[in-house]
Amino acid sequence: MVSLYCNLCRGYDLEIFRVDNISYTYKDGKKALDSVALRVRAGESLTVIGANGSGKSTLLYILDGILQPQSGEIKAFGAPLNDESVEFRQKVSLLFQNPQVQLFSLSVWDELCFGPSQLGLPQEEIERRASDILELLGIGHLKDRGPWNLSGGEMKKVAMGTCLSINPDVILLDEPTTGLDPRSQVELIDLIVGLRKAGKTIITATHDLGIIQDISDRTVVFGEDHRIILEDTPWEVLKNTDILLRANLMHKHPHRHSWYVHEHSHTGLHEHEHIPELIPSESSPERAPEAAQRIPEMEKLRILLDHWMEHNHEHAETYIQWAEKAGTAGDATLAEMLKEIAAETKKIDALFERARKKIGG
Ligand SMILES: Nc1ncnc2c1ncn2[C@@H]1O[C@H](COP(=O)(O)OP(=O)(O)O)[C@@H](O)[C@H]1O
Ligand SMILES: [Mg+2]
Incomplete structure (x- = not known):
């Protein structure tokens, strides 16, 4: 089996991300993040919740180095985030909200082999990893299928597989349960719980309040003004109906x-x-x-x-x-x-x- 044990966090308190007052506005003038500050330590599992359009995905793109904030500072592993460094790419993996963005190979098998092959691993190891991922996610029957004609839920699982195939220490998940049937949702939650136990650092953006207690130690709430309006344990966040109403995460x-x-x-x-x-x-x-x-x-x-x-x-x-x-x-x-x-x-x-x-x- 792929070793899911985290290479980074062997008991010490390393800071994975240090985000200081970052703001991001898209080219068409749409504001997505406003003065966001955040710390993420190794081995932590964090959930980011907020209404649609509050900036969750944008934050994950920035943590993955796909977007650069217009102001503020972001450090990863103690140094300014450099998404071009091989080390960063080996350590951090993002599951996109829309799995279609992530899949481009001719078959699921090729898709799962792609990441490990980019790491320069021997062919035998690449294939072992791909097989392990098929088994871990229960998608062996999809091995020879083309990713483009899978159902939304199947695509999501394959996309999750590609994320895990490089055995990253830091996993960024954007709406991982969206589009999955109830049983697959439970299985995915179990998988995240397993990754947590293995010591991975996990940041999950979701608007599914039902999962935050199961999968995270800490929850960050985004307001519709694209700012963080609360950071607390999932339990305290769920009890704070005033904040949830303000964030448009519940309605009365x-x-x-x-x-x-x-x-x-x-x-x-x-x-x-x-x-x-x-x-x-x-x-x-x-x-x-x-x-x-x-x-x-x-x-x-x-x-x-x-x-x-x-x-x-x-x-x-x-x-x-x-x-x-x-x-x-x-x-x-x-x-x-x-x-x-x-x-x-x-x-x-x-x-x-x-x-x-x-x-x-
Ligand atoms: N590619 C884009 N171009 C322009 N505006 C965008 C783009 N992506 C997101 N936005 C806008 O940025 C804001 C934050 O979006 P997003 O980060 O996707 O929020 P969330 O993930 O919380 O739904 C929204 O107003 C959204 O419409
Ligand atoms: Mg989103």
């Missing part, structure tokens, strides 16, 4: 179904509150339970399915939070059980969707 609104009303915030946290005693809606001024009796069964099921789907994700997050509490209290077995429940819960999203499609409406 009341739902008005036919026979009950509930109001809640949509985030990874389970904090909605049902009000079953029923505020009659304008369209049905009768007492709600009577109105409910007149709703055809299928219609009730449709409403319920919508509701279950909506909250399944939040429930999974609650289980993860309680798993963390159980872990902190020293009950590792219970923590593992709750994590497993969370993983299983996420998997049934697809089943809900199928049932919902079957009913239609």
Whole structure:
């Protein structure tokens, strides 16, 4: 197997990135980053969250050396970032948000051999690495396929494979779970957790609040003004509803179904509150339970399915939070059980969707 052990962080506190007050504006005048400062130490796993357009991808491009900030300073491994140095290219790898950007070879196999061949490794070692990656990501069946006719999720896995094929110490992941089915998402999270344990430094940009506790030690929140508005543990960030609302990462609104009303915030946290005693809606001024009796069964099921789907994700997050509490209290077995429940819960999203499609409406 490819050794996923990190070459850099053998127990000492090396700073991988030191970003000081960088700003970046695209040529057409679109601002992407404003006075961003950040430190990343070896072996850390950091998540960067923020609404669409807040600057997450731009930050990763800058950390990968693809873009240079117009102002501010960025150091990598203790020296000004030099993306042309062979050493930097061997140590840092970026998974692009859009995997199509990353894939260009005639087959998945060639794609996975490309990075190691650029490192000048012997042919035998190149092929061993490519085989290991196929196995690690469960994509052996795609070996001879052309990357251009894979599904979005398959492409994402292959792109992840190309990132890992050079065995980088620092991995930059841009929206790694986007486009993956629920099971692949869980597998990818497990992979990131494995890379973390192997001591890799990982920076993940995501707007999926549901994964940040699983995969990171620290979370940086971008505001829509392209500045960092909070940096804390994932748990503290998830609890900070004011900041999440400000960053446009959650929204608060009341739902008005036919026979009950509930109001809640949509985030990874389970904090909605049902009000079953029923505020009659304008369209049905009768007492709600009577109105409910007149709703055809299928219609009730449709409403319920919508509701279950909506909250399944939040429930999974609650289980993860309680798993963390159980872990902190020293009950590792219970923590593992709750994590497993969370993983299983996420998997049934697809089943809900199928049932919902079957009913239609
Ligand atoms: N190639 C580009 N040219 C012009 N503007 C861009 C380009 N890429 C991103 N932007 C703009 O920069 C801002 C930040 O984008 P981005 O870093 O992609 O944010 P995020 O990854 O958080 O969605 C947005 O306003 C976006 O429209
Ligand atoms: Mg992005």
